[in-house]
Every structure is written in structure tokens, then in C-alpha cells.
Amino acid sequence: MSDLTGKTVAIIATDFVEEPELVEPRDALREAGATVRIYSDTGESIQAVQGDTEPTQKVEVDGSFDDLDAGGIHALVVPGGTVNADRIRIDRTAQDIVRRVMEDKKPLAVICHGPWLLVSAGLARGRNLTSFHTLADDVRNAGGTWTDEEVVVDGNLITSRNPDDIPAFVKALEDALS
Numbered sequence: 001m002s003d004l005t006g007k008t009v010a011i012i013a014t015d016f017v018e019e020p021e022l023v024e025p026r027d028a029l030r031e032a033g034a035t036v037r038i039y040s041d042t043g044e045s046i047q048a049v050q051g052d053t054e055p056t057q058k059v060e061v062d063g064s065f066d067d068l069d070a071g072g073i074h075a076l077v078v079p080g081g082t083v084n085a086d087r088i089r090i091d092r093t094a095q096d097i098v099r100r101v102m103e104d105k106k107p108l109a110v111i112c113h114g115p116w117l118l119v120s121a122g123l124a125r126g127r128n129l130t131s132f133h134t135l136a137d138d139v140r141n142a143g144g145t146w147t148d149e150e151v152v153v154d155g156n157l158i159t160s161r162n163p164d165d166i167p168a169f170v171k172a173l174e175d176a177l178s
Contacts, residue, residue: 002032002174002177004032004034004178005033007034007035007075007177008034008036008072009029009035009037009073009074009075009173010036010037010038010039010076011036011039011076011077012039012040012065012076012077012078012088012094012097013039013040013046013059013079013084013088014041014046014083014084014087014088014091015040015047016047016048016049016052016083016084016087017046017049017084018048018050018051018080018084018163019056019059020166021080021111021114021163021166022059022077023048023057023059024166024170025079025169025170026077028170029170029173032174034074034177037063038060038061038062039063039064039068040064040065041065041087041088041091041093041094042064043063043067045059045060045061046059047059052081052082065091065093065094068097070096070097070101070104071104073101074107074177075101075106075108075109075173075176076098076107077109077110077111077173078098078110078114079111080111080112080113080114080162082113085112085113085114085116085117089119089121090120094117094121095117095120095121098118099121101156102123102156102157105155105156106156107156107158107173108156108157108158109158109159110129110131110157110158110160111131111159111160111165111166111169112132112160113131114159115129115131115135115139116138118142118144119135119142123157124142124143124144125142125143125144127144127154128144128145128152128154129144129147129154129159130146130147130148130149130151130159131161132162136148148161150164150168150169151165151168151171151172153172153176158173160172
């Protein structure tokens with residue numbers, strides 16, 4: 001495990017975020033010493049789910065997307081969940097946040113359906129990435145190269161396919177922050 005003391009990681013999500021894709025990276029990064037802040041579209045707690053439809057827990061947040069200063073973080077995590085990803089991909093503020101993180105060349109870790117945000121923000125073109133398998137055509141149509149691997153690292157972009165890949169996803173993010 002890396003020592004991430006002094007590092008700040010933001011997670012952006014909306015209601016119906018896939019619980020393990022938010023909670024497991026959050027907890028692992030905190031255990032490694034990072035400060036982890038969660039932001040929602042409204043600034044209100046978000047409803048997590050398991051398997052896209054089964055409500056689990058409400059997750060407390062630290063503010064809204066508008067409150068997130070992308071310049072003040074060391075990395076950004078975008079979890080999936082089909083409904084969360086479909087909502088966040090059309091949020092202009094979320095698009096601006098991921099664009100800023102990419103411009104600043106900070107680690108951007110995106111899992112499962114989360115790469116829809118990359119597609120909508122125009123960030124998939126020319127990049128190698130993975131996602132939940134049903135997004136492969138979206139990634140390719142947006143000019144990206146899609147690969148079926150547990151984690152793909154392309155510069156500062158880290159992507160994974162699904163909750164089974166979380167250990168490799170978190171390790172790649174910890175490595176990028178170390």
C-alpha cells in the first residue's frame with residue numbers, strides 16, 4: 001500500500017452510483033492516507049445502488065460539482081452505475097471538471113459506465129481505455145481505442161471495466177499518486 005498522506009482525491013457522482021465503485025476506492029485511498037472528498041451534482045447526499053437498481057446506502061458528500069476546485073486536487077475518480085453515468089455525462093460542470101483534470105495531467109480514474117463522461121466531454125479521442133463492455137462502441141465511435149482488460153493506463157487516464165476490477169483500479173491510482 002502506498003502512503004498518500006498529503007494527497008487530495010475528489011470523487012464525483014450522482015444518485016444511483018454503483019456503491020462498490022465509490023465506496024471501495026474511497027475507503028482504500030483514505031486508508032492509504034489520502035484526503036478524499038465526494039461531490040454530487042446537487043451537493044446533497046447521494047443514493048448508492050448495487051447492480052444498478054437495488055438501493056443500498058446514502059453517501060454523504062462534501063459539496064456540489066460547483067464547489068469542486070479541480071486545481072486543488074491531486075486526482076479525480078469517476079465511478080459508474082448506469083444511471084449515475086448517464087446523468088453525469090450531460091452535466092456541463094462535470095464535463096469541465098474532467099477536462100481540467102486532463103489538461104492539468106492529474107490522474108483521472110474512471111470505472112465501468114463512467115467513461116460515458118469522457119465520451120461526452122470529448123476526451124476519448126486518441127486514448128486507450130476500457131469500460132463496461134457495453135460502452136465499447138461508444139468509445140470507438142468517439143475515436144478511442146477500447147480494450148477488454150481489468151485496468152488500462154494511458155498517461156494520466158486510468159480506466160477499469162467493473163467492480164471486479166476495483167483492486168487493480170485502486171492500485172493503478174495509488175501508483176499514479178505515489
